[in-house]
Amino acid sequence: MFKKASIFLLIAGLGMASCSKDPINDLSTEESLVYITNHDKAANFKQYKTFSIVDSVVVVENNQSGTALTDIDKDVLTRIITKMQALGYTYVSPKAKPDVGINVTWITNTYLNVVSQPLNSYYGGYWGGGFGYGYPNYYSYYETAESYWLITLLDFKNPNTVDKTFNVIWDAQVRGAGIGNRQYVDTMIDSVFGQSEYLKIN
Amino acid sequence: MKKIIIAALFLAGFFPAYAQQQEAPKLYTLPSPFERYTHYLATARVVGAVPLGSFADSYIDKSSFRNASISIEWVLRNSPFSIGGEIGSTYFQKRIPRTLYQNGEGTISAVQTRTLSQYPVELFGNYHFLPKTSLIQPYVQVSGGISILDNVLYYGTLSSQHQKIAPKYGIGLGSKFLFKKDGAVGVDVRVKYDGTAYKHDYIEKGVSSVNGSIGLFYRWW
Numbered sequence: 001m002f003k004k005a006s007i008f009l010l011i012a013g014l015g016m017a018s019c020s021k022d023p024i025n026d027l028s029t030e031e032s033l034v035y036i037t038n039h040d041k042a043a044n045f046k047q048y049k050t051f052s053i054v055d056s057v058v059v060v061e062n063n064q065s066g067t068a069l070t071d072i073d074k075d076v077l078t079r080i081i082t083k084m085q086a087l088g089y090t091y092v093s094p095k096a097k098p099d100v101g102i103n104v105t106w107i108t109n110t111y112l113n114v115v116s117q118p119l120n121s122y123y124g125g126y127w128g129g130g131f132g133y134g135y136p137n138y139y140s141y142y143e144t145a146e147s148y149w150l151i152t153l154l155d156f157k158n159p160n161t162v163d164k165t166f167n168v169i170w171d172a173q174v175r176g177a178g179i180g181n182r183q184y185v186d187t188m189i190d191s192v193f194g195q196s197e198y199l200k201i202n
Numbered sequence: 203m204k205k206i207i208i209a210a211l212f213l214a215g216f217f218p219a220y221a222q223q224q225e226a227p228k229l230y231t232l233p234s235p236f237e238r239y240t241h242y243l244a245t246a247r248v249v250g251a252v253p254l255g256s257f258a259d260s261y262i263d264k265s266s267f268r269n270a271s272i273s274i275e276w277v278l279r280n281s282p283f284s285i286g287g288e289i290g291s292t293y294f295q296k297r298i299p300r301t302l303y304q305n306g307e308g309t310i311s312a313v314q315t316r317t318l319s320q321y322p323v324e325l326f327g328n329y330h331f332l333p334k335t336s337l338i339q340p341y342v343q344v345s346g347g348i349s350i351l352d353n354v355l356y357y358g359t360l361s362s363q364h365q366k367i368a369p370k371y372g373i374g375l376g377s378k379f380l381f382k383k384d385g386a387v388g389v390d391v392r393v394k395y396d397g398t399a400y401k402h403d404y405i406e407k408g409v410s411s412v413n414g415s416i417g418l419f420y421r422w423w
Contacts, residue, residue, distance in 0.1 A: 023295050023317045024356050031300070034358035035311040176358045195302055195311050 029178035035191045036173040039198060040155075043169040046201050048157060051089045052098035053077055058105040068106070072182045076104060079189040080151065087193065088202025099157040100169070105150040149174040151192065153199075170196065234384040237334050239423045240279040243286075245390050247271045247417030251292055254395075256407040262296040262316050269293060269413070275328065277421070284328045288345065292320045292396075292413075303357075312357035318409065320398065321350040322370055337383060343374035349398045353405070368400040378419060390417040 024032070056069040057076065080102060081091055092098050153170035160167060172192035178184040193199065235241070249269035253262055275286025298314040324347030331340045349370040354363045376392030398409040 023315050023354070024359055024361075027313065027315070027359065031313040032358045033312075034360055036305075036308055038308040041307065175360055191311060195309050 027177075029176075029181070029184065030187060033174060033176035033178055033184065033188060033191070035188070035195060036175070037192055037196050038171050039196065040167060040169040043155065043167075045169075045199055048099035048155075048201065049090060050092045050096070050098045051084050051100045051102060051153075052092055052094045052096070053080060053084075053102040054104060058103065059108075060105055061108040062110055072180065072185060073104075073106075075182055075185040076149070076189060079185055080104065083189055083193045087200045097156070099155075101154040101156050101166070103150075103152045103154065105152070106147065107150055108145055108147040110145045146175070147179065149179055149188065170199065172196070234335060235423050236277070236384060236421065238279070241277050241421055241423035242274065243277050243284065243419055243421040244274045245272065245417045245419040247273075247290075247390065247392070247415040249290070249292065249413050249415040251294070251396075251411045251413045253294060254410045254412055257405060257409045257411070260406060261404040262294040262318060264294065264296045266292065266294045269415075271322075271415070271417075273326070275326070277334070282330045284330070284341075286326055286328075288322070288324045288326055290320075290322050290324075292322070292411075294318045294411075310357060312360075315356035316404070317354045317356070318405075319352040319354075320370075320409070321352075322396070322398075323347050323350070324370065324372065326372075326374075335384070337380050338377060339380070340377040341375075343372070343376065343392070343394065345372040345374070345394075346370070349400070349409075351398070351400055351409075353400075353402055355403065364402045366400060366402070368398050370396065370398040372396045376415075386421050388419055390419050391415070392417070 054077075056067040057073040059066050059068045084102070085091055089100070094101070149172075151172045151174075152168050154166040155169045156166060158167070159165070174188045174192060179188065232238070247270060248267075249271060251266045251269050252258075253265070269290065269292040271288055271290030273286055273288035275284045277284040294317065296316045298316065300311060300313050303310045303312065303314075324345045326343050326345035328341040328343050331342075332338065347370055348367050351366050351368055352363070353365070354361050356362075372394050374392050374394030376390060376394070378388050378390050380388040392413075392415045394413045394415070396409075396411050396413055400409050401407070
């Protein structure tokens with residue numbers, strides 16, 4: 001009798017376990033893209049007239065950087081120039097003392113993660129007090145790498161002379177699955193400028 | 203004519219005999235073991251859930267059919283009550299088309315995928331309205347326990363996750379339908395309100411839903 005019941009429960013249990021899910025596997029590449037923009041609320045964009053842009057993309061990978069100018073990099077730089085001109089800025093050479101400068105960076109970060117159990121953060125919330133956790137070395141780890149585009153607008157007109165920095169008056173991050181694909185360059189660049197109407201000076 | 207008379211006589215003789223036929227006398231008149239003993243009853247359910255209230259308004263209003271539960275209960279002897287435990291899995295999900303979100307000073311443009319998984323672990327008590335010999339056994343249920351919550355909000359492919367164990371409770375109305383009298387197997391139908399005291403981000407006033415389930419049960423002693 002009891003044996004029959006055990007089988008019954010086991011089947012029910014298997015049925016529940018098989019309901020595994022990946023809620024974002026049906027996202028299209030375009031839908032996967034995330035655009036994040038920030039700007040300096042104190043900056044008056046009307047004061048800037050001219051801009052220039054780096055001649056290649058800075059590639060930062062785990063805090064080591066170099067430059068690159070592949071086809072997609074050229075596409076990105078060209079599209080940014082087009083969008084800036086459409087907003088009313090004049091494109092000049094870096095030597096012509098532009099009011100703003102644009103940096104384009106491709107960043108890849110690799111993270112090491114501890115496999116998360118459902119109970120971790122509950123107890124994590126309880127055992128606060130500034131202590132980290134020491135995980136035994138037989139716990140599971142996995143590594144994730146994430147890449148994203150970072151576009152920054154620097155204020156060359158009002159440099160901070162005290163600590164010798166140029167203020168970042170606008171930046172944009174593009175994250176998601178399609179960011180390395182030339183097909184999505186126009187969509188990406190148009191979107192980050194499109195959600196930043198305050199940049200418009202004409 | 204002769205034939206009809208014979209047939210009429212035959213029927214006249216047959217019907218009274220049929221009407222007078224009685225049930226064979228019972229040699230053993232013991233009640234069913236399910237009446238005599240406290241017995242076990244296990245139920246596996248598939249559940250459809252409809253979000254309610256502020257949870258539906260501010261986070262996910264889409265119904266979910268990817269839920270299930272299993273329960274085991276002790277049906278008490280000489281009592282209309284049964285008590286037991288139930289574990290389950292419920293999952294809500296909603297996709298929001300690309301929208302601009304203000305996050306502090308920043309602006310995020312993304313397709314949001316909102317998800318909430320719950321793994322409730324509960325104790326419950328049932329009150330049955332009809333005796334255990336009945337083929338149909340309607341009941342009311344009160345339950346309480348905890349819910350292990352996994353709240354994952356996706357912006358595109360980026361995710362922000364929040365996990366917590368929160369108290370939960372439920373009130374249900376259901377009925378068991380036995381396939382045969384004194385049988386061991388049957389169908390269970392239940393409608394239940396579930397509430398979980400959980401607040402995070404978009405979820406400001408807890409998670410509530412009404413759950414309709416259909417299940418199979420097996421009982422033994």
